[in-house]
Amino acid sequence: MDTLLLxxxxxxxxxxxxxxxxxxxxxxxxxxATMETRYVRTGNPVYLRMTKFxxxxxxxxxxxxxxxxxxxxxxxxxxxxxYSIFVGDIFGSLLAIEATAAFFLESTLIGVWAFGWNRLSxxxxxxxxxxxxxxxxxxxxxxxxxxSWMQHPVGYEIRNGRAELTxxxxxxxxxxxxxxxxxxxxxxxxxxxFFVMGISAWHLLRKNETDFFTRSFRTGLxxxxxxxxxxxxxxxxxxxxLAEAQPAKVAAMEGHWETSERAPIYLFSWPDQENQKNAIxxxxxxxxxxxxxxxxxxxxxxxxxxxxxxxxxxxxTVSLSFKLMVCLGILFILQTxxxxxxxxxxxxxxRFLKMMVWxxxxxxxxxSLGWIxxxxxxxxxxxxxxxxxxxxxxxTVAASSVGITLVGFILVYSILGAxxxxxxxxxxxxxxxxx
Amino acid sequence: MDxxxxxxxxxxxWGLLWAVYFATDGFDLGVGMMLPFLGxxxxxxxxxxxxxxPLWDGNEVWLIAAGGVTxxxxxxxYAVMFSSLYLPLMLILFxxxxxxxxxxxxxxxxxxxxxxxxxxxxxxxxxxxALLLGVAFANIFAGVPIDGDGAFHGxxxxxxxxxxxxxxIFFILxxxxxxxxxxxxxxxxxxxxxxxxxxxxxxxxxVLAFAAFAALSFFATNLFANFLxxxxxxxVPALGAAAAVSAMFCLKKEFYWRAWFSSGLxxxxxxxxxxxxxxxxxxxxxxxxxxxxxxxxxxxxxxTLKIMLGVALFFVPIVIxxxxxxxxxxSKPGPSGEEGY
Numbered sequence: 137m138d139t140l141l142l143x144x145x146x147x148x149x150x151x152x153x154x155x156x157x158x159x160x161x162x163x164x165x166x167x168x169a170t171m172e173t174r175y176v177r178t179g180n181p182v183y184l185r186m187t188k189f190x191x192x193x194x195x196x197x198x199x200x201x202x203x204x205x206x207x208x209x210x211x212x213x214x215x216x217x218x219y220s221i222f223v224g225d226i227f228g229s230l231l232a233i234e235a236t237a238a239f240f241l242e243s244t245l246i247g248v249w250a251f252g253w254n255r256l257s258x259x260x261x262x263x264x265x266x267x268x269x270x271x272x273x274x275x276x277x278x279x280x281x282x283x284s285w286m287q288h289p290v291g292y293e294i295r296n297g298r299a300e301l302t303x304x305x306x307x308x309x310x311x312x313x314x315x316x317x318x319x320x321x322x323x324x325x326x327x328x329x330f331f332v333m334g335i336s337a338w339h340l341l342r343k344n345e346t347d348f349f350t351r352s353f354r355t356g357l358x359x360x361x362x363x364x365x366x367x368x369x370x371x372x373x374x375x376x377x378l379a380e381a382q383p384a385k386v387a388a389m390e391g392h393w394e395t396s397e398r399a400p401i402y403l404f405s406w407p408d409q410e411n412q413k414n415a416i417x418x419x420x421x422x423x424x425x426x427x428x429x430x431x432x433x434x435x436x437x438x439x440x441x442x443x444x445x446x447x448x449x450x451x452x453t454v455s456l457s458f459k460l461m462v463c464l465g466i467l468f469i470l471q472t473x474x475x476x477x478x479x480x481x482x483x484x485x486x487r488f489l490k491m492m493v494w495x496x497x498x499x500x501x502x503x504s505l506g507w508i509x510x511x512x513x514x515x516x517x518x519x520x521x522x523x524x525x526x527x528x529x530x531x532t533v534a535a536s537s538v539g540i541t542l543v544g545f546i547l548v549y550s551i552l553g554a555x556x557x558x559x560x561x562x563x564x565x566x567x568x569x570x571x
Numbered sequence: 572m573d574x575x576x577x578x579x580x581x582x583x584x585w586g587l588l589w590a591v592y593f594a595t596d597g598f599d600l601g602v603g604m605m606l607p608f609l610g611x612x613x614x615x616x617x618x619x620x621x622x623x624x625p626l627w628d629g630n631e632v633w634l635i636a637a638g639g640v641t642x643x644x645x646x647x648x649y650a651v652m653f654s655s656l657y658l659p660l661m662l663i664l665f666x667x668x669x670x671x672x673x674x675x676x677x678x679x680x681x682x683x684x685x686x687x688x689x690x691x692x693x694x695x696x697x698x699x700x701a702l703l704l705g706v707a708f709a710n711i712f713a714g715v716p717i718d719g720d721g722a723f724h725g726x727x728x729x730x731x732x733x734x735x736x737x738x739x740i741f742f743i744l745x746x747x748x749x750x751x752x753x754x755x756x757x758x759x760x761x762x763x764x765x766x767x768x769x770x771x772x773x774x775x776x777x778v779l780a781f782a783a784f785a786a787l788s789f790f791a792t793n794l795f796a797n798f799l800x801x802x803x804x805x806x807v808p809a810l811g812a813a814a815a816v817s818a819m820f821c822l823k824k825e826f827y828w829r830a831w832f833s834s835g836l837x838x839x840x841x842x843x844x845x846x847x848x849x850x851x852x853x854x855x856x857x858x859x860x861x862x863x864x865x866x867x868x869x870x871x872x873x874x875t876l877k878i879m880l881g882v883a884l885f886f887v888p889i890v891i892x893x894x895x896x897x898x899x900x901x902s903k904p905g906p907s908g909e910e911g912y
Binding site for chain 2: 195196199200202203204206207209210212213214215217218220221223224225226227228229231232233234235236237239240241243244245246247248250251252255256295298300301302304530531532533537540541544548552555556559562563
């Protein structure tokens, strides 16, 4: 295998693994902050116990997210040096601003929160977790703005053989970035809520600490319910923006081959890129794709056949990831709506509780699918329409070096993943400290 | 101000970020390396880990900031430096990964084998970055075989010259001294006495290693040219020497905080000794001076440098304020039952 393929694999391993931990950090920080605030306001010790129990799991997850994020920042230079030279002016500055404006705060305060129970007043301690939650969210914005620039470059000019910044404001407030943020962060909140609901359901099924876990379940439910409705609506808005910025990705998502008006969406389709058609197409809903992409049932939607063959993304991967993600999104809405109606009689719904335990991995899968679709859908471009992935890697790094470190990443990350999730499961199963 | 002035400002800010990173993460890497030696009992080990537990994460962000600023202000340097030093950098990252999680994982289970595993990760994960950062910076000072396209002509073995290795050993010693002084200020009883003894032994060794490194730099690098051209700049190494003396003096007088602070200042001066000597190159080539990447041919556009300077001038003082607050908050050893990892 060559340096390019190995570097792509390495980056995929590193990002997907990192992103197993980021959404829970985002979601759980908000939930723990809510619990601690309720403790400060009511003085009810059950909220303090909730804060500490969920906080313990939060910290295990947080640290794995942090250490895996560090390696990502450096991979642009090590493995993607030609990309780094080309976009450093813009992409690099967004990463640097993320570190100074948000990541410092989050990382400094996490130690204060974990070790500061006896050194800060109750209110100050609760304020610290809120600041962590806010800083994590701000951090996410900068990173997503950087990613969005790769998806839809704005505010630049090609000079001296690289993309140079001409309009910082345009980069930071790009519509693509805002929409991606409004999709990714609420999705992370859904994941946090499902995580808390799933573990709470496990204990409720065993009649452990019923009051404690009922309250926890409802806290997670409230966040997930609101956010899954929001993400669904937001996904629609994003569709229209995407059709404008990345027509190839939208066509790939739906397996849409011929440019046509009243473009349909199929209930099920199986794209066959080899023959430039769908092998299977079931139940078309005419005009729906036009409606999603351009807010007009009769609008024309670009088909894949009008995109040069060597500029088409891997259609099947993108399409399946997208459709499965949407199905999961709909499932989350149904689950949380049902949860809302039975929130006062959770104990009488063991089947629902059991389903919620088994649902813990689902938002993780949905988040990963979202990223696979986003990143694979951009291929073969690393910067959409500007630079191809095959021109971006460090050509001077030996394939053997990348190969060795890829094996290293897989080994270290497997151990980290096993230890991290193992410890989280163990802590979760053990339940809160006795009051 | 013109483009080259901005680039020069960013060159020194870049150096400052590395210096602050070494001065902050340096002591927790030092503590990590000493864990198997100074931590005789489980209680000692916990006290050592707890002394750096609240702060290591915030310290490590200075590395992220240094990396981010290299990317933003000097993209070509970021690309060529990091792809040339590929394997050492990857090893540093693996080290930092296993070290970071060991803080959190170690305390979560009771088994002796489990604790041993994470102690080993803490040790290796502290040693590797200290050693390799030293090797990397010594090589940067001496120049690296890169051609006009920024392609690296060498292997990891090219970097392991006597000068490079001496740089690595010096970094290890410098961080050990910094870490032992930190432990003096943050522990009590027998552990404190042992830390003070360790620091007393480490001090002359570290100073000697620096003297040897500086002497070898005279032959292996071009670092002295700027100092000889502008002798006033010698104030920086002089301040470093004063800081080193002050560290020993304060250690003897049992002013441990001041001793630690002096050793931090020593690290900053040592880093700036190299940074000043390097200017205006960030990544010199030892194949031909014209292949070197400098502030002139490696920097970002003027607009990016300006925006980044605005961001830095606004946020960095705020970062320093809340980090100082966190350091103050954990300046004393906590009660033994205190929560944490």
